[in-house]
Amino acid sequence: MSQQETLLFINKEDVFKLGDLKRTMAKVKEAMLVLESGEYLMPERLSATYKERTVLSMPALTNTASGTKLLTVTPSNIKLGLPSIFGLMTVNDFTTGKPLAIIDGSALTSLRTGAVGGLAVDYLAPKNAKSVGIAGCGAQGFYQLIYTCCVRPIERVYLYDAYAKDLTNFIERVKKALCEYKIEEKITFVVCKDTKELISQSEIVITATTSNTPIFDNDKTLFHGKTIIGVGSYQPTCREFPDAIFGEDTAVFIELPFAKEETGDLAIPIENGLIKTEDIHLLVELDKKPELMKKTNFFKTVGMALYDIVVANDLYIVAKEKNAGQVVKL
Structure with a gap:
């Protein structure tokens, strides 16, 4: 048998x-x-x-x-x-x-996508960065925050969610998880009234929404000097970010070349001439070329098998x- x-x-x-x-x-x-x-x-x-x-x-x-x-x-x-x-x-x-x-x-998906965001933060954010903003407080946003707290000494967390205004439960779950992972930073949580307040207060900004259209105002000053991690909207017609995120002071990083076609956050700006494909780099290129980083650093993940x-x-x-x-x- x-x-x-x-x-x-x-x-x-x-x-x-x-x-x-x-x-x-x-x-x-x-x-x-x-x-x-x-x-x-x-x-x-x-x-x-x-x-x-x-x-x-x-x-x-x-x-x-x-x-x-x-x-x-x-x-x-x-x-x-x-x-x-x-x-x-x-x-x-x-x-x-x-x-x-x-x-x-x-x-x-939550675990590995959180790890992708955490790795990107570790590559791109200043070592002493103490504030992070999370737009989209679902499962993805939760683990993006946990991993960010793992790689940076976060003291202030700014939260915004278009669907949930009461984020008490989210905050309590984060506190519990940080304890379980033995991340013992003393963190202050602030629920923001809009994404403008969130990005204005945060050194690191992570988006984990399902929005079809940009969630931030088209204002270059909002993005200057930030570390920005785009985790949400991944389809060719969908965007979380406006045109203003791109410019001479912004470095753009991805995990695989197909991202340039798959996500509207890159495909649409490329089509409109806001950024050239040759100016978009793989994140791991920074191991050999750290000079690719600029004042503003934007990593867009679409995930991969x-x-x-x-x-x-x-x-x-x-x-x-x-x-x-x-x-x-x-």
Whole structure:
């Protein structure tokens, strides 16, 4: 009789328990370096949108791992008190293709996207930066803030959310998470009346919204000297940032070349001649060329399947080491 095949199910709680912040950022950087090396296969993500509901399929293979993430994105869920993103990640044995694990995709996305933002902050923000503004206080905004507090001595946090004016619960969850991650900074939280107040007060600005149109005024002075991380709106027709963010004093960074086409925050300004494609650089280029940074530094992430498979494969390894997760029979 053949042996019963099994796989490991890693739920949301296990993802966050196993996902060490600094280790996850290291894995995100590893994925960026894999991209730079060319030793991978990552087809363009399949994105299907119908009546403002999107399904995304993102497979990837490296020399050591393979897998696929399936996500649904429904912005209107916010009005129902539900997450805008649901998903699952499969991890397969690279040699045989055998399913090894199924991982909560929403938790994985929050964890690795937070790590991408944290890594970008670590590259771009002044070492003594003490203030951060978060526009969009959902799951993505939550982990962007946690990772930022991991890499910088944050003392003041400015918050804005277009849908939720009472952010008491968000703030309490952040405080609890910071304690759990042993980040013991004394932080003051300020809920802003609008994004102008938020960006004016913050050294680091992180956007994690589903907005189709810019959320900031088209005023160059708002962006001057800031470290700006764009995490939200990723489709070619959607923008979180106005034209004013671009200029001679602004350096623009991405994680993969396709971002220039995929996000309206870059595709539209490129089409309008506000920025040249050759002036947009990969974040990891800063390892060899730190002089690429300018007074204002803007990193736009659209995500990529390499993040998912590298981080998910590592979560699977850690879960096996710690006997975490639930064994499921196939």
